[in-house]
Amino acid sequence: MLLRKRPPGDLATTTGRQRACKVGRAARPRDALALLAMKLIIGIVRPEKANDVLEALYRAEVRGVSMSRVQGHGGELDRVETYRGTTVKMELAEKVRFEIAVSDPFVEPTIEALRRGAHTGEVGDGKIFVLPLERAVRIRTGDADEEAVTPLGG
Ligand SMILES: Nc1ncnc2c1ncn2[C@@H]1O[C@H](COP(=O)(O)OP(=O)(O)OP(=O)(O)O)[C@@H](O)[C@H]1O
Ligand SMILES: [Mg+2]
Numbered sequence: 001m002l003l004r005k006r007p008p009g010d011l012a013t014t015t016g017r018q019r020a021c022k023v024g025r026a027a028r029p030r031d032a033l034a035l036l037a038m039k040l041i042i043g044i045v046r047p048e049k050a051n052d053v054l055e056a057l058y059r060a061e062v063r064g065v066s067m068s069r070v071q072g073h074g075g076e077l078d079r080v081e082t083y084r085g086t087t088v089k090m091e092l093a094e095k096v097r098f099e100i101a102v103s104d105p106f107v108e109p110t111i112e113a114l115r116r117g118a119h120t121g122e123v124g125d126g127k128i129f130v131l132p133l134e135r136a137v138r139i140r141t142g143d144a145d146e147e148a149v150t151p152l153g154g
Pocket of ligand 2: 074075076123124
């Protein structure tokens, strides 16, 4: 039998995860599992509650966060009269949008933190959307997926 010496980093000597990265997306066997392992959580909240949300996220040990200002509408229709009859207008309200990519164990704590920080009990408190997240990459290190959404110390 012919034994060939494999160079370091050869596909046969790498782990499943490393191999998946090397051979490209089409052949990534982890894609389906990654969808279960990570989520992108979008929280749209009142601007005046944004700091409370940040504090609640910090207490829940959720560290990676993006925030942006958005204009939104919750779906309620305000009817106004015009001289041609009844028309519908949509008033947009200022909101803050959080985007938080987390590994599975942080999904419920993140949702709870968003609720705790943003809740007033009045209409317009906001919404939380949870999306499957296929990939994440830490640019500096190349860390992928759950490692990429787990904060490094220091
Ligand atoms: N279906 C949706 N898709 C995208 N964004 C939404 C949706 N529903 C609400 N939003 C966003 O969330 C913001 C706050 O929505 P809001 O809290 O008014 O939702 P709601 O369903 O009307 O609940 P509430 O009855 O408490 O007002 C909106 O201004 C909009 O930015
Ligand atoms: Mg509303």
